[in-house]
Amino acid sequence: xxxxxxxxxxxxxxxxxxxxxxxxxxxxxxxxxxxxxxxxxxxxxxxxxxxxxxxxxxxxxxxxxxxxxxxxxxxxxxxxxxxxxxxxxxxxxxxxxxxxxxxxxxxxxxxxxxxxxxxxxxxxxxxxxxxxxxxxxxxxxxxxxxxxxxxxxxxxxxxxxxxxxxxxxxxxxxxxxxxxxxxxxxxxxxxxxxxxxxxxxxxxxxxxxxxxxxxxxxxxxxxxxxxxxxxxxxxxxxxxxxxxxxxxxxxxxxxxxxxxxxxxxxxxxxxxxxxxxxxxxxxxxxxxxxxxxxxxxxxxxxxxxxxxxxxxxxxxxxxxxxxxxxxxxxxxxxxxxxxxxxxxxxxxxxxxxxxxxxxxxxxxxxxxxxxxxxxxxxxxxxxxxxxxxxxxxxxxxxxxxxxxxxxxxxxxxxxxxxxxxxxxxxxxxxxxxxxxxxxxxxxxxxxxxxxxxxxxxxxxxxxxxxxxxxxxxxxxxxxxxxxxxxxxxx
Numbered sequence: 206x207x208x209x210x211x212x213x214x215x216x217x218x219x220x221x222x223x224x225x226x227x228x229x230x231x232x233x234x235x236x237x238x239x240x241x242x243x244x245x246x247x248x249x250x251x252x253x254x255x256x257x258x259x260x261x262x263x264x265x266x267x268x269x270x271x272x273x274x275x276x277x278x279x280x281x282x283x284x285x286x287x288x289x290x291x292x293x294x295x296x297x298x299x300x301x302x303x304x305x306x307x308x309x310x311x312x313x314x315x316x317x318x319x320x321x322x323x324x325x326x327x328x329x330x331x332x333x334x335x336x337x338x339x340x341x342x343x344x345x346x347x348x349x350x351x352x353x354x355x356x357x358x359x360x361x362x363x364x365x366x367x368x369x370x371x372x373x374x375x376x377x378x379x380x381x382x383x384x385x386x387x388x389x390x391x392x393x394x395x396x397x398x399x400x401x402x403x404x405x406x407x408x409x410x411x412x413x414x415x416x417x418x419x420x421x422x423x424x425x426x427x428x429x430x431x432x433x434x435x436x437x438x439x440x441x442x443x444x445x446x447x448x449x450x451x452x453x454x455x456x457x458x459x460x461x462x463x464x465x466x467x468x469x470x471x472x473x474x475x476x477x478x479x480x481x482x483x484x485x486x487x488x489x490x491x492x493x494x495x496x497x498x499x500x501x502x503x504x505x506x507x508x509x510x511x512x513x514x515x516x517x518x519x520x521x522x523x524x525x526x527x528x529x530x531x532x533x534x535x536x537x538x539x540x541x542x543x544x545x546x547x548x549x550x551x552x553x554x555x556x557x558x559x560x561x562x563x564x565x566x567x568x569x570x571x572x573x574x575x576x577x578x579x580x581x582x583x584x585x586x587x588x589x590x591x592x593x594x595x596x597x598x599x600x601x602x603x604x605x606x607x608x609x610x611x612x613x614x615x616x617x618x619x620x621x622x623x624x625x626x627x628x629x630x631x632x633x634x635x636x637x638x639x640x641x642x643x644x645x646x647x648x649x650x651x652x653x654x655x656x657x658x659x660x661x662x663x664x665x666x667x668x669x670x671x672x673x674x675x676x677x678x679x680x681x682x683x684x685x686x687x688x689x690x691x692x693x694x695x
Contacts, residue, residue: 425444
């Protein structure tokens with residue numbers, strides 16, 4: 206079987222994979238917030254596909270944004286207990302039909318946004334743009350184009366960034382004159398230098414090599430979902446390893462039970478020795494029900510560890526359309542799952558249980574409706590996950606439900622440590638989650654009122670029982686004491 210093609214985001218050890226057909230989850234994990242553009246809450250500009258997250262920053266693409274399908278990318282940041290829109294990004298050389306925002310990726314203070322510039326006649330050059338955050342402002346740092354660019358290459362269809370390296374996929378490169386490819390760039394200061402053009406070792410024009418990409422430290426993964434791997438259009442994953450500034454093909458991976466039209470490698474994610482591959486065309490639970498495969502690297506060798514499927518998988522669910530992983534957790538999108546309504550979509554959360562992956566929860570939208578396509582993109586960082594859908598994106602906390610009592614997608618202990626929340630009674634629970642006494646009715650707990658009174662002239666209040674912060678005069682006095690003490694001791 207095959208799925209509808211749409212824009213997304215060493216050696217090999219042969220091993221029998223463990224198929225994971227999980228039982229129903231204990232609960233549907235809690236949705237923290239629904240994100241949408243400030244100027245258009247309906248998200249009619251294609252908002253929600255794709256998504257990326259790094260720490261307390263989320264980026265969401267909107268490739269249909271006007272004028273003329275030029276596209277946009279939206280940035281949201283966690284501000285205390287809320288998520289707020291920080292920026293709407295457009296390229297400096299805005300062009301119609303650029304589809305800027307088709308692919309996004311973020312790592313720390315930098316992000317990359319793909320603009321494959323695909324017209325209906327498959328003409329036009331693709332680009333990728335790098336943005337750097339300074340304060341609360343995002344600055345366009347670079348506009349990337351391949352060294353051998355030409356019309357119809359779809360450069361920018363897929364992107365990923367990690368540290369000083371980024372990768373851009375050009376899966377339709379073969380539509381005109383050459384084989385599809387992926388391009389690797391390295392940052393030097395504020396310049397991005399193309400270091401490699403990687404291709405399959407058995408290139409064909411119609412493998413869609415570069416349809417999906419992922420990079421992590423010295424590993425690069427490139428998906429070719431319609432490559433004739435083990436079967437016709439079954440799909441193949443290519444793993445490259447960095448040697449200095451060169452990227453060398455390390456291995457090719459196929460599914461152990463590959464079948465025609467599986468679309469294995471439609472989506473990929475790599476994190477250290479863990480590799481997750483989506484195969485939304487797999488037919489295990491009906492035509493195009495989908496699956497995802499987990500590979501693990503040990504002593505330089507990759508082996509297939511598990512095959513993940515939905516406990517309620519059904520025909521045309523496209524489970525595996527998007528995949529992501531972090532801290533022992535895997536999220537798999539099934540954008541056409543009929544959980545709440547026809548093609549409303551959902552995402553499934555699996556956790557690493559040492560020798561197996563267990564289904565822990567299922568993510569559905571609070572406003573689920575027909576054709577919503579929740580799960581068409583996924584991203585997670587630590588235990589905070591963002592799931593893309595048609596016209597919206599949804600943020601979920603994937604940790605224990607009692608570890609994020611204020612629903613800001615951050616661990617309560619981190620909130621207290623960072624000062625986002627107050628824990629005046631030092632019981633490990635943010636005060637806003639407790640019914641604490643408030644005798645004077647000022648909306649602030651008595652405990653906080655009392656600890657705030659400590660602020661005389663030297664120390665500012667420390668209601669989290671952490672190291673006191675010095676007020677201006679206090680800091681000056683302590684500095685003088687240290688200065689005098691240093692002179693005496695010398």
